[in-house]
Amino acid sequence: MLDANLALLLSFAVLLLIGTPIAVALGIGAVVGILIGLDLLALGMIGTNAYAAVAKYPLIAIPLFILTGMIFERSGVAARLVTFAQACIGPRKGGLALVAVLVCMIMGGMSGSGVADAAAVATVMLPSMLKAGYPKPFTASIIAASASTAILIPPSIALIVYSVIVPGLDLRALFAAGLIPGVLMGLAIAVPVVWLSRRHGFGAGEGTERPPFWPALRAALPGLLAPVIILGGLRSGLFTPTETAVVAVAYGLLVGVVIYRTMGPREIYAVLADSAKISAVLMLIISLAGLFAWAGATMGAFRATADLVLSISDNEWVILALVMLVMLLAGMVLDGVSIFLIALPLLIPIVQAFGWSYVWFGVVISINIAIGQVTPPVAVNLMVTAKIARIPLETTFRWVGWLLVAMIAVLVLIIAFPEIALWLPRVLGYRIT
Template sequence: MIAANLALLGSFAALLCLGTPIAVALGLAGVVGILTGLDAYALATIGTNTYNGIAKYPLIAVPLFILTGMIFERSGVAAKLVRFAGAIVGPRRGGLAVVAVLVCMLMGGMSGSGPADAAAVATVMIPSMAKAGYPRAFSASVIAASASTAILIPPSIALIIYSIMVPGMDLRALFAAGLVPGLLAGLAIAVPTVWLSRRHDFGAREEKSRPDFWPSFMGAVPGLLAPVIILGGLRSGLFTPTEAAVVAVFYGLIVGVFIYRTMGWRDIYATMADAAKTSAVIMIIVSLAGIFAWAGSTLGAFDMAAKALFALSDNGYVIMAIVMVVLLLAGMVLDGISIYLIFLPLLIPLMKTFAWNPTWFGVLMAMNIAIGQFTPPVAVNLMVSTQIGGVTMESSIRWAIWFVASMALAMVFVIMVPGIALWLPEALGYATN
């Protein structure tokens, strides 16, 4: 079995190094493992495991929340939130950059996706920040880092995937647990944003007038109500997380078509088509990951890898540090959903051995992956914001590194004080383990 396990993990690593798409690499590596460690008859399980990978009711929420995010992105909600955030922050040095952070966090409560959040906010904010005297590379870095909070602030697509893969996980508890660390991550980005803006004299041409609060608030109310409806419905038991995604889609359509009147039938069709394409990519990855997960669990590859980590140390904090470093490195080259699908089968035995709270650990994984979303070389959020800003990723690295460091400190804080993540779900009466 050792040879089969090495063939499974080695072929997967080799395929990734060759640039094979993640879904294909997962599927092919699973087939290699089956052929090496089992027999040809076991290939008959490929179809079943591919189907079982996506035949999960909670997964319906993923394409629906993707559609919700795209609807709010294209309905003009971001522009309304920018004006409202400007009324809150007011005219001060670095204020417009803080507005970008706040809007990213608010949009994250609607989209659940970092790249979608970065695209929506960068389109609105980067031209305004450039006009006010902020370098485009700095603006792109701030938005990319701030958009990463979408993976923590509910509804988070990554946390939905985590809840499906970890047995007995309550998605409502995960959503509640991600809220405070998400706010902490936003604060960790806002503080160096203000310091860097003042140190380098950015924003010297910012407008000195504050937008009227109540008109801007009324304009932003439809967008602000989206997270309230989603989380309020979950808390009250009015609907399940999957049903919340359906409600969010219809509410988004009402906002875009009837309240803001920025979306017509053609816009709705184009949005649904784009959401379907994005969802299809995610579902293909999830389905083919089912082959890899079945092969790895059947052959004992994940237990073997876990034992290899145990051999390094029996100290839980040392193992946690190793896991966090590995996840950070993975986040620099892989998307969040792929990281969950690849690493969770290995990490679940570690959670059980060291009695790590699964809700707390799920939030830690999300924070780690969030950092990877704006850490080169891949940095999917940074890639989106720099493209919209018309600058190179290389020019933004000098700014992004500050946010990587500050958010890493926030993550260490959550590691040392698990109550930061767990107190809210426990206060709400959700099961966290």
């Protein structure tokens, strides 16, 4: 059985390393493990378990929130949020950089995806920041880092997946737990952003005119209300997370079609088609990850791996540091959803062994993954912004290091003081496990 467990994990790892799509690597790894560790009759369970992995009501929220994010991205919300943020912050050195951080955080409360957030904000902010005297590498770095807060600020798609995999976890508690750390991370990123801007004289060409506040607020208000509707609906109990996603889509269409009038039949069709493609890929990964998890759990591969990790030390801080290192490396090459699907079956026994809170642990590893998404040499978010800016990825390394220090400081803070994450769900009366 040990050989089968090794075959399961090694075949997946090797396929991933040679560039095989993650869904294919998960599926083939599961089949290899089943063939070696079980028997041919077990192959008959492949279809059942692959279907069971996606036949879960909470997962309906994922394609709906993907659609919500794309609707708000293409309806002109981001551009209006930029104008409103400029009206709040005003013209000053580092002002546009702060605007980028703030808009990324707000857009993260609509899209739930760091990559989508980075792409939307970079497209809108890059021309104006370049005109104001910000270098492309610096601009790409701060947008990539700020967009990573989307994995924490509700409605995070990665946290939805986390809540489905961990049994008995209240998604509302997880969303509430991610809110304060997400805001803290945005504020932490803003500190070196302002310091670097002023030290190097960036933003000297921002001008002296501040956009009128009230017209900017009126124009941005429909977009600003989106996170309020999402979080308010969850908190009031009026909607379940899945129903909230449906309401968010309907509200996004209302904003784009009726209020802003930037979306017609052609734009709606394009949004539906593009979000369907992204959702299909994501659900395929979830389906085959479910098959991989079933094969690993049936053969005891995940428990054996967890026992191996726990045998390294009986000190929970040593084990947590090891887990954080692995999550950081994974975050450099994979998105948060894929990491949760692959790693959680291995990590759940470790969390149980030390009695850690699943809610707190979900926030901690989400921050770690967010750091990985802007950590060279791969850095998923950074690759997106660098591509939009048309610059080599290595030109951003000089700037992104300062932002990583700020993000790591928040991670250490949440690990040292778990109540920063757990206080809000506790006050709201959610069950913390």
